[in-house]
Amino acid sequence: MEREVRVWDNLKRDTEERMKKVAHLVEEGKVVKAENTVALLEGVIKPGDKVNLEGNNQKQADFLAECLCEVDPKKVYDLHMVQSVVSLKSHLDVFEKGIAKKLDFSFSGPQAGRLADFVRDGKLELGAIHTYLELFGRYYADLVPKVALVVAFEADKEGNLYTGFNTEDTPIIVEATKFKQGIVIAQVNKIVDKVPRVDIPADWVDFVIQSPKNFYIEPLFTRDPGLITDTQVLMGMMALKGVYAEYGVQSMNHGIGFFTAAIELMLPTYAEELGLKGKICSYFALNPHPTMIPAIESGWVKNIHCFGGELGMEEYVAARSDVFFIGPDGTLRSNRAYSQAAGLYAMDMFIGGTLQIDKYGNSSTATANRVAGFGGAPNMGSDAKGRRHSSDAWLKCGLEYGMQDQLLGKMPRGKKLVVQMQETFKEKMDPAFVDELDAWKLAKNANLDIPPVMVYSDDVTHYITEEGIAYFHKCVDMKEKMAAIRAIAGYTEIGLQAKEEETMDLRKRGIVKTPEDLGIDITRANRSMLAAKNIKELVEWSGGLYNPPARFRNW
């Protein structure tokens, strides 16, 4: 029998050919000098390649991003960028210069406005906006990077990487790239003789470059307790009594806003007073929030796995290895993909702030002219349909689910608690409750297929405003859901449409609870409830181990 002769290692041959072209740039081991980086990129990247530029909402491969902007657009063009975050100016400059053409990403933060302009003006072809896990998943399907530009604290000459406290996305990017015969280039702060621990083994890395200055990290998860308002304290008390205590929630993810910061700071005070210690808040998928320090120090927390690090928390975290995941070298290892998986499947609750809520109960942080993306919130803020293990909180929420019978008949199943918090009016007296989300306008402005919704109405279980909690999942149909939204929407246009008898009925049936219904003394809802009232007190709680960045030092 004659077999057709086919080549099965094209990817490998292609990579070998590229590697040959740049062999002369390599010094000892895998080291390339910073000044040769642009030449290296021009050598290994071909037009049309899928390129991953590491960066998320924390650490950034900023030097490599800048070098990518310097390549000759006649040699390197039409790149398809696949990356977690678009947050640096250089991330969009590559499109401006015609080096890159298409983008698949997850979150954009500070560049969101410019990104919307680029999409509208046709400077950038937008693939899709993902959640982190979704994008990571596609790195292993149809978005495999040919070249990955990653970042680490240290490397040795052989290419072993130490990503340490801020390991974040590096492992999942490198694995997808390297094992599909791609090329991995790492910028590091320092090339050393021996790394403190090997986070990425040398044979998965092709080149290491010591960047001229340390990579940029954003302290995104630090909330100054000094800025928490009395209203946020009230809503935190409502959440603790009406949700945490009610369901006995033991595992959760907290958003990054001031609402959850207030809750964290009330564990040693209000929650302690309610006798909840040990009954709630034992396990977290969470970055090392400085506002968690008082709760950790008071013995509330058993376990925290981190997506990433947080500037200033290095020493504190290292000294609490009972709580955090610490390597043999004594420093934290974060990992965004694993933490997201924990957030999706192992946590009973996601709780965080939102920006806009429509009359149906869909919640979004999108504004009309900014393509901000999602990050990880939709993964954690959704009911994981694949979940099969049970817990008290999950089961109770499922038993209360008003549409369960219609969907499953007589079959018990739990439901994840997805709690969204927002004051009825935002800054500048903008109503948080609206007829139609700004996401619709954004979809039109940026040519998106669907409005970017953070959490859909069928995933949200609880809405909390200063007016009350809507136990949204208890509603039996959309009509009832809309009434529950109106009941807690205060003096917004939506709220003013509430009918008193309807609201009273919802309150009787426990679908809506006001602070009074919850037995909360509003006069106690003020900042004196917070275990720490400013950053300095967090430092004191930590016994001097927390070292806040200069921008948070009000002294």
Add this chain to the structure above:
Amino acid sequence: MLSWDELQKAKFTETNARERAFGLVDKGTFTEFVSPRDRMPSPHLPVLGEAIGYDDGVVTGIGLIGKRPVFVVSQEGRFIGGAVGEVHGAKMVQAIKLALKAYEDVKEKYPDSYEERLPAVVISFETGGVRLHESNAGLLAHAEVMDQIQDARGKIPIIAVIGSKVGCFGGMGFVGAATDVVIMSEQGRLGLTGPEVIEQEMGKDEFDASNKALVFRTTGGKHKYIMQDANFLVKDTVGGFYQQLQEVMKLPFAEIEKFRRIGSKELVEEQLELVKLAVELGAKDSMDVWKYYGNEDPAKLVDMGPEEFLKVAKRRERKLG
């Protein structure tokens, strides 16, 4: 609202203007002038569609410290950043005017022992200066307060208390500097142009307003204390300020004059020497100046608690006073 006893222990930065007014004078002695019940809001804000406050962001009233009537002005930073508009300014002016009237009354009634009953004015600053929504009226109010301070000169002490979140900036920074005595906490901040405005006008290299540690090192209580721009540095509690006020009230009036930082030819000359020094020293950071005044390890002072700081910090030596 916290009780007077609770207030004494409460952080000054955590209290509101009314609580501070109550807590800065003897227990149970405070009476508010034109309280929110009298409803005296700004006439200008509704025209612009802005929310009003029935006290227009300032609490004024009278209380006692010992035998001395103390006229209190306490600004509220949570209402438009404590910015001074027409009504707000008028309330400040009237409080000082009343204090001056009380001075005449006391002098007439107790000609031999008036000094132990001498009125005083305490202004708790929390403001960025002029309220831009009513800028002309606000500017005028600044000038009128200055006038009153001048009229009070040599008669009754005007004491600045600076320890609230917003600090004391803009035109009110001048007013604060023109008082007789300045009491600050570490968290208090005093300056003219706010950090954000400096950054906007001069660039991030000149002053990085997002670097709070830098902002506090430059405008905060510790720096002002070392520089003698603040006469006293106290703990961040209402009680800390109240106790210092009690101490100041015990001093003979002639001593009070010595606390002034400006207001005479000699004092102006002393200030001008500082300008010269700033050029010569070429300081890049307030810590360079701290070092110049003999603080060997200035970085250490930054994290130090107030008690220890007061023990070890070396201050600029005053030529006068």
